[in-house]
Amino acid sequence: EIVLTQSPVTLSLSPGDRATLSCRASQSVAGYLAWYQQTPGQAPRLLIYDTSNRATGIPARFSGSGSGTDFTLTISSLEPEDFAVYYCQQRNIWPYTFGQGTKLEI
Amino acid sequence: EMQLVESGGGLVQPGGSLRLSCSASGFKFTDYWMSWVRQAPGKGLQWVASIKHDGSDNYNADSVKGRFTISRDNAKSAVFLQMNNLRVGDTAVYFCARARGGMPPGWFDPWGQGALVTVSS
Numbered sequence: 001e002i003v004l005t006q007s008p009v010t011l012s013l014s015p016g017d018r019a020t021l022s023c024r025a026s027q028s029v030a031g032y033l034a035w036y037q038q039t040p041g042q043a044p045r046l047l048i049y050d051t052s053n054r055a056t057g058i059p060a061r062f063s064g065s066g067s068g069t070d071f072t073l074t075i076s077s078l079e080p081e082d083f084a085v086y087y088c089q090q091r092n093i094w095p096y097t098f099g100q101g102t103k104l105e106i
Numbered sequence: 107e108m109q110l111v112e113s114g115g116g117l118v119q120p121g122g123s124l125r126l127s128c129s130a131s132g133f134k135f136t137d138y139w140m141s142w143v144r145q146a147p148g149k150g151l152q153w154v155a156s157i158k159h160d161g162s163d164n165y166n167a168d169s170v171k172g173r174f175t176i177s178r179d180n181a182k183s184a185v186f187l188q189m190n191n192l193r194v195g196d197t198a199v200y201f202c203a204r205a206r207g208g209m210p211p212g213w214f215d216p217w218g219q220g221a222l223v224t225v226s227s
Contacts, residue, residue, distance in 0.1 A: 032208065032212070034212075034213050036151075036214075042219075043201055043216075043217035043218060043219055043220055044143075044151065044201070044214070044217055045215075045216075045217070046213060046214065046215035046216075049207060049213045049215075050207070055215060087150065087151055089151070089212075089214075090212075091207065091208050091211075091212025091213065094165070094210075095153060095165075095167055095168070096153050096212045097153070098150055098151040098152065098153070099150070100150045101150050
């Protein structure tokens, strides 16, 4: 099973700041990595898939990059609604697995 | 608008059974694999099970194999999760999600609002 390790566990920033979240895989996931956003009491929402493709309706301030075992989610300028928990997930090798999450707080 | 609505959650004793349902609308249900993903209280996400668009194939996580069964009724645009021999460790919010991308599809979008399953004596 592929283990995804996200860092940092918590990231404290302010609206307007740039956020950089990391996800490291225990073995290569090729480009098959996604990012999800979850706000308290809500279901996760797909943001990015296949490393860098934004899902439908996702603002351009969200971008993804990386390859192999190291991936990054960047939020260029934080809006108040962006403060949430972010999860990475791989679909290269079964079973598909998620990271433990990064909490982005104000 | 795509929508997934789960039902059937609740409190059950260890060793008991529960059946979750998920009703889908706003997309062509028969074109997609469907999945269940769970989240224990205060914890991260764990994929549980997926079923092929026509119901002819399915996958289950090792942690639920032999106890949980995923099924679907395409005539009703619904997917189900039959959970037997429940354990305290199965306590979680169970999300229904449409799956796409890859084979088996592994990107989950959209998600339902979730159904809380509590296993406790």
